[in-house]
Amino acid sequence: QANPLILGIESSCDETGVGLVRGIELLTNTVSSSMEEHVRFGGVIPEIASRAHLDAFVPTLEQALAEAGVALDDVDAIAVTSGPGLAGALMVGVSAAKALALATGKPLYAINHLVAHVGVGLLDASIAAAATAGELPENLGALLVSGGHTEILRVRNIAADVELLGATIDDAAGEAFDKVARLLGLAYPGGPAIDRLAREGDAKAIRFPRGLTVPKYMGTAEAPGPHRYDFSFSGLKTAVARCVEGYEARGEAVPVADVAASFQEAVLDVITAKAVLACRENHITTLLLGGGVAANSRLRQLAQQRCGAAGITLLVPRMSLCTDNGAMVAALGAQLVMNGVAPSDLAFAPDSSMP
Ligand code: KG4
Ligand code: ZN
Numbered sequence: 001q002a003n004p005l006i007l008g009i010e011s012s013c014d015e016t017g018v019g020l021v022r023g024i025e026l027l028t029n030t031v032s033s034s035m036e037e038h039v040r041f042g043g044v045i046p047e048i049a050s051r052a053h054l055d056a057f058v059p060t061l062e063q064a065l066a067e068a069g070v071a072l073d074d075v076d077a078i079a080v081t082s083g084p085g086l087a088g089a090l091m092v093g094v095s096a097a098k099a100l101a102l103a104t105g106k107p108l109y110a111i112n113h114l115v116a117h118v119g120v121g122l123l124d125a126s127i128a129a130a131a132t133a134g135e136l137p138e139n140l141g142a143l144l145v146s147g148g149h150t151e152i153l154r155v156r157n158i159a160a161d162v163e164l165l166g167a168t169i170d171d172a173a174g175e176a177f178d179k180v181a182r183l184l185g186l187a188y189p190g191g192p193a194i195d196r197l198a199r200e201g202d203a204k205a206i207r208f209p210r211g212l213t214v215p216k217y218m219g220t221a222e223a224p225g226p227h228r229y230d231f232s233f234s235g236l237k238t239a240v241a242r243c244v245e246g247y248e249a250r251g252e253a254v255p256v257a258d259v260a261a262s263f264q265e266a267v268l269d270v271i272t273a274k275a276v277l278a279c280r281e282n283h284i285t286t287l288l289l290g291g292g293v294a295a296n297s298r299l300r301q302l303a304q305q306r307c308g309a310a311g312i313t314l315l316v317p318r319m320s321l322c323t324d325n326g327a328m329v330a331a332l333g334a335q336l337v338m339n340g341v342a343p344s345d346l347a348f349a350p351d352s353s354m355p
Contacts, residue, residue: 004076004337007064007100008330011093012085012113013148014038014049016056018064019327020075021334026123029320029327030064032056035189042188043178044147050088057096064326072104077343079333082110083354085148090350098346107343109333112354113324115162117290118142118155119335120328124317137313141165141284143275145299146291146324147174147189150231150271152278158332159339164355165278166229169212173267174293176233180240180263184256194260195296201261208239208266213273221281229278236266264298272302276310286313294322 003023010017014034020027034052038044065072080097083090094110101108122136140155150168155161171179174191181190186197211232212218219225240263247254279287287307293299294316307314321328 001076001337004334005070005074006330006333006337007072007075007078008111008326008328008333009078009080009093009097010113010116010324010326010329011053011057011089011096012081012083013089013324014044014052015324016053016060016093017324017326017329018060019325019330020064020068020070021123021327021330023334023338024122024331026327026331027068027070028064029325030060030067031320031325032060039188042182044086046086046088049086050092053089053092057092061096072100075104075106077107077109077333077337079109079111079329079336081113081116081329082344082348083113083351085113085350085352087350087352090352094348094350101346108346109336109341110344110348111329111332112162113329114144114149114151114153115158116328116332117144117322118153118162118288119158119332120290120321120325121288121315121317122335123327123331124315124321137286137315139283139285140288141275141279141282141286142288142290143271143303144291145173145271145289145293147178148172149291150233152229152275154282154284159335159341165282166227166231166274168231168233169227170232170234171237173231173233173271174291176237176267177264177293179237180260183237183241183244184254184260189292191293191296194264195298197257198261198264198298201255201257201259203261203265205255205258206243206262208236208243208262210266210270211235213270229274231270231274233267236263264296268296268299268302271299272306275303276306276312279307279312280310284312286315288315288317290317290322292323295319
């Protein structure tokens with residue numbers, strides 16, 4: 001079916017998102033976030049997120065339909081994030097989507113959240129222009145960096161063939177920003193605060209460890225190590241904690257801006273270097289950036305520099321499409337419909353650890 005009208009539902013973390021997409025055209029992207037309710041805990045509390053989705057779902061759906069001037073009956077199919085994410089949070093969106101599908105008789109598509117972060121690229125004008133006939137560029141890779149994921153993907157066919165090249169073995173990049181921000185006494189979410197503070201600091205002041213970059217883990221192009229494209233940020237987080245404790249033990253003021261800048265550089269140095277390495281070794285010529293950490297100014301700069309030097313085209317969707325939202329789910333749903341993929345059986349269950 002050409003240009004199907006898809007309703008997309010996202011509830012894997014703290015954003016309740018409902019988006020409407022026609023083919024690769026974005027109609028509306030309505031998001032309600034429970035972020036504020038988690039601030040005082042310094043991180044997303046799953047139970048609070050689940051309850052917030054329950055409260056937010058119907059108003060968010062109604063707002064999205066109204067904004068797009070669309071009735072539920074006009075929709076060709078419904079798409080919903082079925083994993084990975086917080087189990088209880090996913091359950092709310094999946095139950096809502098199943099109820100809508102049952103009530104309207106519309107087909108329902110279970111969507112992988114991470115693949116949707118890539119599919120959303122089709123909605124961005126700058127990317128649609130780089131793409132041909134509504135298709136993602138060939139030899140496409142994706143670097144997804146958020147509070148929940150840090151992954152390098154190879155995308156051969158968005159509807160059928162997405163391969164995981166590398167991932168974090170412990171904390172996600174955004175999670176590391178949030179934890180280090182907390183150590184430095186900055187408010188949650190810490191990413192934006194560190195980004196701002198780092199601009200006043202010296203990124204070379206402290207040499208923090210670059211996780212999984214020693215030969216034992218990296219290997220060589222001919223004999224790749226076990227973690228050539230993988231990431232680890234928990235050791236870095238510990239190093240920052242020891243560093244801060246050191247200043248305190250000596251009765252010295254913590255040079256917060258220098259620590260923030262040096263920490264940020266350690267994370268982004270590894271992320272961009274490994275992403276570019278994965279691209280070069282896997283014939284990837286276009287790299288799409290996604291996830292909340294894509295808002296980071298230094299990441300954008302460094303990724304642009306290193307991709308440019310390696311002849312890789314870097315695509316960065318606008319921020320509202322990089323963070324969790326319903327339009328990305330609808331965008332991938334539309335690709336599945338247009339590729340003739342069969343809808344999901346209504347008996348599917350959310351899968352919090354979906355690969
Ligand atoms: O994609 P997202 O909104 O939600 C998920 O985690 O799925 O990403 C949120 C994460 C948080 O960890 C936040 O600290 C981080 O993205 N973040 C940033 C920046 N803005 C948001 N990290 C670094 N620099 C930023 N400017
Ligand atoms: Zn996400």
